[in-house]
Amino acid sequence: MYTGTYRIAERIIAIESLYPDVHAYWDAYRWEGEPELTLCTTPADIALEREKSASEDRRLGVAPRAFPDAYLEELALYRQLAERMPAYDTMLMHGSAVAVDGEAYLFTAKSGTGKSTHTRLWRELLGSRAVMVNDDKPMLRLTDTGVLVCGTPYNGKHRLGENLSVPLKAVCILSRGAENTICPITAREGYPVLLQQVYRPANARALEQTLGLVDRLLGQVKLYRLSCTPELQAAQVAYNGMKG
Template identity: 45%
Template sequence: MLCKIADLLIDVPAAGGMTSRCKDYVTSEVEKADIVIRSELYRPERYPNSDETLIAYLESGWQFYRQLLAFDGMLLHASAVAYEGRAYLFSGPCGMGKSTHTRLWQQLFGEKAVVFNDDKPALRCLNGRWYAYGTPWCGKDGINVNTKVPLAGICFLKRGDENSIRPLSGLEGAKNLLAQTLRRFKDESNLTLALSMVDRLMADIPLFELKNRPEPDAARLSYQTMRRAAEEVGL
């Protein structure tokens, strides 16, 4: 099954429910695939209590994001929302409220705010500009849109008694990014690529930490701060 994902041609095995997940990405293009996902390389023993569908989803995603590193791309575990022509990503550990926060954006801004990947957007740097993409690897609720949006900012969420936001840089920013991207590497070259992508992302895209309560004021604060920072650096 040939799909167009993140401006690349991806050969995805049709087994394990991936046909339905990839339906909005299937292409009639006939060129050679940039990335080939191989079902014979799936490792079901990693998931002893999982069914075939979940294994195919997890293993195909891992193969895609690992190979994406060779195309100036990377994974970020985040909920991605598009608004006013920019993509804003909200990242953090599982259960930190990423989806809740992007839903608050939708509550504030209505249908103009679109969540285009709720778990694992793909990021690519093309001609010096970063973009976020919807992908079929998007979490249990399947929230995704096959789209490409200029990336304007990344915010790492923490729970707080009140809403406050601050910029991240240096070691602090790197630690947050590395904790939410691909970490299972087969060889040193992929690790080197991942570290290089993180360095480039930090140099180009404003990073923030938001301590927040699950309320509209938190979404308003993140939007105003991230939009202002993006405008200041010409994004």
């Protein structure tokens, strides 16, 4: 058994794992202190992840891939983290979050739309003022005074992200377009996309908590829709449209 203590989204989390790999993966989030929750894995958790992966491959019409147990354990712990955090007013959302001058902007859309490309353009445009919080799966922590975007170890294939918690200024739904245009949208317009992109727990109680968090998010943060090209001007249009 391998153990470690970490801090994500301002919560202290203990991990008890069968393999050491996950502790290297989470290393930037190491912390000292009494844990508020504990995540632990069993061989059954790894077997379940293997079956889920094989089922997805079969759905896509490809031969099931043989993943190492240690990698499947990382997936199992990711799932446990996402399932447990709604109890702490925190949810995981698929998106790319960049912070500028201490305020975060979260871009979300279906996979392959160009979220990572767009936040790369922000970094090119704004230089050191722009800091990646998380390029794939940030946590959103809702408080009475606002929403925080929090880094997680699950930050995309290029591992772009920091161990940060930054106030969220805006959420932007991204789409590809022939021109660069941005406009504010209503909670009703944004709700279907946000519900699709948030992690939806299998546990009924956690799912209920998540739906409540989505409602709170819609009431606390400005929403925008951006149609953009993969060009630097897109970042300028988006930043000017949302910075206020």
